[in-house]
Amino acid sequence: MPKLIIDRQIVDNTATLLRNAEDGAFAAVPAQGLVIVPLAQYLAQKAELNARGDVGVWFAPDDEPELLGADAIRLPLIAIEFPAFTDGRGFSIGRLLRERYGFTGELRAFGDVFKDTLNYLTRCGFNAFVVRDDKDIVEALKGLDDFTESYQSSVAQPMPLFRRRQAG
């Protein structure tokens, strides 16, 4: 069973991530188990998928969180793909889902994910990480603590340092 990090624990990754067929057709949703569908599929099949309660949604970097909007709070899981770790669009998507759309479920990063991006990801609201399978997941976990202090407001620490300095 593949692994992932959720809330600093290494656990089994039981989810099935669906991708469209090559012709763009939506894949069939398995009857049972945690499944993650593309945003477009969710929007098209929202009524039946919402009824299940174990369906998550995944975003490509150019998917717009505005399209999901208020439906975000219904979902148990949202995953965001990082095709390359240098593509920072997913950072903005994460923050928007957390800070603007009130998403409180599992926010998962997958794709080109390894030690050196986990700190930024955490601060943008991610709490789950599918570390690339050729990278050491135990080593990656340590990346969460690369920095213990930061200047900006973020999901992990909404109060920027300048407000905490004054309070302290």
Add this chain to the structure above:
Amino acid sequence: MYVYDELDQKIVDQRVAQFRDQTRRYLAGELTEEEFRPLRLQNGLYIQRHAPMLRVAVPYGELASRQVRVLAKIARTYDRDYGHFTTRQNLQYNWPKLEDVPQILAELAMVQMHAIQTSGNCIRNTTTDQFSGVAHDEIVDPRPWCEIIREWSTFHPEFAHLPRKFKIAVNGAVEDRAAILVHDIGINVIKNDAGQVGFQIYVGGGLGRTPIIGSLIKPWLEPMHLLSYLDAVLRVYNRYGRRDNKYKARIKILVKAMTPEAFGAKVEQEWVHLKDGPMTLTQGEIDRVSKFFTAPAYESFAGDDAGFVAARQDNKGFGRWVERNVFAHKQPGYACVTLSLKHPGVAPGDVSGDQLDAIADLADKYSLGELRASHEQNLILPYVKQRDLLALWEELKALKLASPTVGLLTDIVCCPGGDFCSLANAKSIPIALAIQERFDNLDYLYDLGEIDLNMSGCMNACGHHHVGNIGILGVDKNGSEWYQVSLGGRQGVGASIGKVIGPSFAQDEMPEVIEKIINVFVAAREGEEPFIDVFDRIGMEPFKTRVYAGKPNVRAPKEVADA
């Protein structure tokens, strides 16, 4: 200047530890070259022609003498005993070993310095007026705002991997010495009629292969909203800037494609959500940062120092240096002194370890231990008493730091070029040196007046050739190095992009070409008219005619696509 507290220090120390670990994993094969590259770039580390190149941040150009001594020690210990000041007020080492870089960073951290975000697709070092805080024409000291932006941009989690590099400049004076119109974001700090401080925000300026002057998208922004507004601009860029083509990835391309009006509207839409949020600046924070930049305890002088005024009259060499290298101070009896890093025969911006140590001593002796780096690749002593100027000049001459040529033709702004940089199409330093050699007569140079000559070894335009009155760009044509000349660029309030004069020239033609251009200028000049005014008046044609007259039909091979 700003002094770290234990929290600022902790962030820099943790960065050193992180980079030590990343370097170790790279050398152990746990990080591939492709993975390590963006990570090391965000720490200012390039792999160049001969060795890694490390770019050390000098936030908004402010340096203390104790920092300069550490820069000297690093140059001596880990490099070939010199450093190079860049056009972004930073310092580069051209010869460090990769294995030594974590230790270099640790030594820098001990004097509150680092190499964070000096390269890579992230928010770079914020730059400003080299005379901020002391300029006679200053409206608002931009440094507290630069520091507030430095802290906001350091390890910003959302904007760590932007489509492309991102440069912010801040100006607070009447004359714009920070070139804000050619930055991704340019901030003008102004006062309204009621005397309140606010910002004008320009976006989408830049040089590179598509030079564009920035557009004003926010004519008045209240100070407390600075960071939430910057967050909104960066978020729009991070989400919608092009990532499919690195040559189209700067914010200027997005602003142009959307139009500045539509881009500004999109920012406003985003800002509605962020405005008045946690990033809203508090008066307490503005005060905390501002108090690091209050005026020093100046000695009180009634006016100009009589001895200085007399020496300026009596001593021609001193008078000339004062005219070119001394800038008017806001405090009576004081002066801002530019130390020229353009000594003939030395690459523009280069400075040796011994010179750095001597400069640190001079800063302690004459300028309250403080220095500035300028984007014209010179250093500044900001707090010199007029009565000390003559003695300082004598000391600078002995150190070869007193070329009285600031702002003149031979004060060439120049990137490292093909001698060092792996991006360059052509060498730049030998051309700069050849031009300096051709124009070595100080009387003549002085008579020519202010002429900005800027040179870049490739389209990345690190030498800001587009805004030089005379711009030189190195281009590659079928593997050989050629030089394209442009005229009419300028920086500052009326910033404009120079126009290309015609087909490129071979390296050995360049001093001759510049001389012909200067001769056209001299012939057409009325009185003390500056070069740029003459160009505006007579246009390109006379220059073109002279430069190409009688030129044998030896043309460069067909220009490559990007030239």
